[in-house]
Amino acid sequence: xxxxxxxxxxxxxxxxxxxxxxxxxxxxxxxxxxxxxxxxxxxxxxxxxxxxxxxxxxxxxxxxxxxxxxxxxxxxxxxxxxxxxxxxxxxxxxxxxxxxxxxxxxxxxxxxxxxxxxxxxxxxxxxxxxxxxxxxxxxxxxxxxxxxxxxxxxxxxxxxxxxxxxxxxxxxxxxxxxxxxxxxxxxxxxxxxxxxxxxxxxxxxxxxxxxxxxxxxxxxxxxxxxxxxxxxxxxxxxxxxxxxxxxxxxxxxxxxxxxxxxxxxxxxxxxxxxxxxxxxxxxxxxxxxxxxxxxxxxxxxxxxxxxxxxxxxxxxxxxxxxxxxxxxxxxxxxxxxxxxxxxxxxxxxxxxxxxxxxxxxxxxxxxxxxxxxxxxxxxxxxxxxxxxxxxxxxxxxxxxxxxxxxxxxxxxxxxxxxxxxxxxxx
DNA sequence: TCTGGGGTCCTAGGACCC
DNA sequence: TCTGGGGTCCTAGGACCC
Numbered sequence: 453x454x455x456x457x458x459x460x461x462x463x464x465x466x467x468x469x470x471x472x473x474x475x476x477x478x479x480x481x482x483x484x485x486x487x488x489x490x491x492x493x494x495x496x497x498x499x500x501x502x503x504x505x506x507x508x509x510x511x512x513x514x515x516x517x518x519x520x521x522x523x524x525x526x527x528x529x530x531x532x533x534x535x536x537x538x539x540x541x542x543x544x545x546x547x548x549x550x551x552x553x554x555x556x557x558x559x560x561x562x563x564x565x566x567x568x569x570x571x572x573x574x575x576x577x578x579x580x581x582x583x584x585x586x587x588x589x590x591x592x593x594x595x596x597x598x599x600x601x602x603x604x605x606x607x608x609x610x611x612x613x614x615x616x617x618x619x620x621x622x623x624x625x626x627x628x629x630x631x632x633x634x635x636x637x638x639x640x641x642x643x644x645x646x647x648x649x650x651x652x653x654x655x656x657x658x659x660x661x662x663x664x665x666x667x668x669x670x671x672x673x674x675x676x677x678x679x680x681x682x683x684x685x686x687x688x689x690x691x692x693x694x695x696x697x698x699x700x701x702x703x704x705x706x707x708x709x710x711x712x713x714x715x716x717x718x719x720x721x722x723x724x725x726x727x728x729x730x731x732x733x734x735x736x737x738x739x740x741x742x743x744x745x746x747x748x749x750x751x752x753x754x755x756x757x758x759x760x761x762x763x764x765x766x767x768x769x770x771x772x773x774x775x776x777x778x779x780x781x782x783x784x785x786x787x788x789x790x791x792x793x794x795x796x797x798x799x800x801x802x803x804x805x806x807x808x809x810x811x812x813x814x815x816x817x818x819x820x821x822x823x824x825x826x827x828x829x830x831x832x833x834x835x836x837x838x839x840x841x842x843x844x845x846x847x848x849x850x851x852x853x854x855x856x857x858x859x860x861x862x863x864x865x866x867x868x869x870x871x872x873x874x875x876x877x878x
Numbered sequence: 879t880c881t882g883g884g885g886t887c888c889t890a891g892g893a894c895c896c
Numbered sequence: 897t898c899t900g901g902g903g904t905c906c907t908a909g910g911a912c913c914c
Contacts, residue, residue: 484882508881551914636912637912639910668911695884695885696884744880745881746880792883
């Protein structure tokens, strides 16, 4: 048996934890660059659509009818860690599936009342972290995810649904659209619809050989999982990353190569930090930039890549490479919206294959330098020590007008509690 | 007016092997 | 008259997820 624990309106819930004054009020969280809505509190779901642009909801915000926040990834990651650590009290097998979801293996717990156990998870996470969650329980991961969705949508279920307690699972599956199923996206949904497969029950009863032939092995597995045959096992140990990407839209359109280079140097620094956190080095490194897709004319996009020999995660090695790649990709006369760096062909640092034909590199000193910089930046503040190529006063930086605070990770942003004292009566 | 960021996996097809 | 069989590796592109 599997449980899927899903945080409700996760980013919006994180913001609300530290703003008790917003209890019961509509809250939405914006994408990077304050682009569009990516998370909504239950109250906000009534009045704004997912992906609504900030512009389209500005009136609501100005009238005080909707509270919006810029994306605060440091806060969300830390809150996510707290939720996962709480869940580890409920099973030795916890697989973090995404920033706001985790699967729990329930093998050892089948003699319990699992609905009751799910309720315990829910109240404990709420109490320890302030985050509301929904819990789905079933024989397979796919069914557990579906159960959590049903639990979330039906208030009378109180946040926990164990499919095995239902008298007739099929009756429930018969009224759920296949688009809700984990692994069935927009495209597959349309193709399956064309074959008359519309509700989850249709998919469960579809001919698996035909499904495999037409849609591949993954979709076949999805069908089997709907029948209660587990095809996606628990993966408690995260697989090593195969790529690292840093990409951002600029706060405003950029035309100068010098600005692009500052941005690319900054993204390269972030990317190298991630690699060092992972203990990985990259063999391939690429830089790309583009204009807006939403403009009809004067579009341009270009990418350049380089092989790193030996593979590295050294910021000081990567930045000069990135600068060359940026220069090579840049074409004057365009208004650039976004740049991106990608590190691929990753392998564990320390297990690097030497090159027979190039001089052996002693990276020990460089590794210490990077570790020192990382240590200082962790201890003091991000970019306390940084590379000159990143620029001192970036004009291209993304918009983040409604930023809250990094309440749980930065001493000077820690929440303040004001105690109200009644006036002394004379 | 503005429309995000960061990933993973599978498949088809070509090149090449014996 | 028809023209083998079985396989690996790589890449681009498409699909999915949150």
